[in-house]
Amino acid sequence: MSETTALCFDMYGTLCDTSSVTRRLGEVLDLSGVLTDAVDATWRRKQLQYSYQAAQMDAYEPFWEVTGRALDYALAEYDIDPTPEERERVVEAYDHLSPYPAAAATLEELGDAGYTVTVLSNGNPAMLERLAENAGLTPHLDDIISADEVGTFKPDPAVYENAARRLGEDIGACRLVSANAWDAAGAGNAGMGVAWVNRRRDPPEAIGPVPETVVDSLARLPDGLGRA
Structure with missing residues (x-):
């Protein structure tokens, strides 16, 4: 990859x-x-x-x-x-959902480390833009990418493939960060790298690739990715 x-x-x-x-x-x-x-x-x-x-x-x-x-x-x-x-x-x-602890700080740290930092969500664009602004995340994002652009929802491979196209990257150079095991499995199945935020220490899904990176909080993600 x-x-x-x-x-x-x-x-x-x-x-x-x-x-x-x-x-x-x-x-x-x-x-x-x-x-x-x-x-x-x-x-x-x-x-x-x-x-x-x-x-x-x-x-x-x-x-x-x-x-x-x-x-x-x-x-x-x-x-x-x-x-x-x-x-x-x-x-x-x-x-007006509450951001998880360290959400904004983690996005900022990873952006400073040289990553392109985006949202990839099932939410439609206006919905995501409102939430990102209200949660204080907008200043730390390079883009917001919605499943709405392809008219279907994750974990359909088309959603992850569209994100790679939007970013101008090979899908293998993109990594989904998700706390949802089904989403992590979907991204891995589409050929995207995966970092799973496994807050509840659940087992990985039995269908789909096992995530390459597993952390128990957003705060631990930069160290888990090795580019802090």
């Missing part, structure tokens, strides 16, 4: 914490802590499931729409019926 020159960071679950929507859920819908956690878990699970379904069914729609549909399912599962205004306020929590 070529020497890595470009790092492609997953946004949701890697740079920003999707579980940080729980505060907005609880406040807007006046839910108990236990119910808030349950709705949040279902929301994230269905968000991923619907992205897989949309890709397999050739029924693409932007990730913002997928995220809203997943929320609707989660609310229906727990018999929660918000007003349209309340629903919109909850969905908008995805514009």
Whole structure:
């Protein structure tokens, strides 16, 4: 594999914490802590499931729409019926996810080390741009690359291949950085290098290549890549 020159960071679950929507859920819908956690878990699970379904069914729609549909399912599962205004306020929590500790500092350090630093995400462009700005990540990014450009979602190889084309690099010179094991497997399958941020010390996926680099936090990534 070529020497890595470009790092492609997953946004949701890697740079920003999707579980940080729980505060907005609880406040807007006046839910108990236990119910808030349950709705949040279902929301994230269905968000991923619907992205897989949309890709397999050739029924693409932007990730913002997928995220809203997943929320609707989660609310229906727990018999929660918000007003349209309340629903919109909850969905908008995805514009204000909390960055993980050291996210901005890690991006800055790796940029200073000579890498091209980008986001590669299922999120549609406007969605990603809003979140990157609100999370304080925009100044540390060279580009934001969206799966929307190819009309499908990760882990379809087309998403990773498009990122390499956008960056003007061989795919083997690009490395995905993701905390999602399925995403890491998808990038490796497409021929992209992988750095897996394995915060929960999970086993790697049984389908797909094993990631070359594994760290337990973003802060450890520069040392793990060997170009700090």
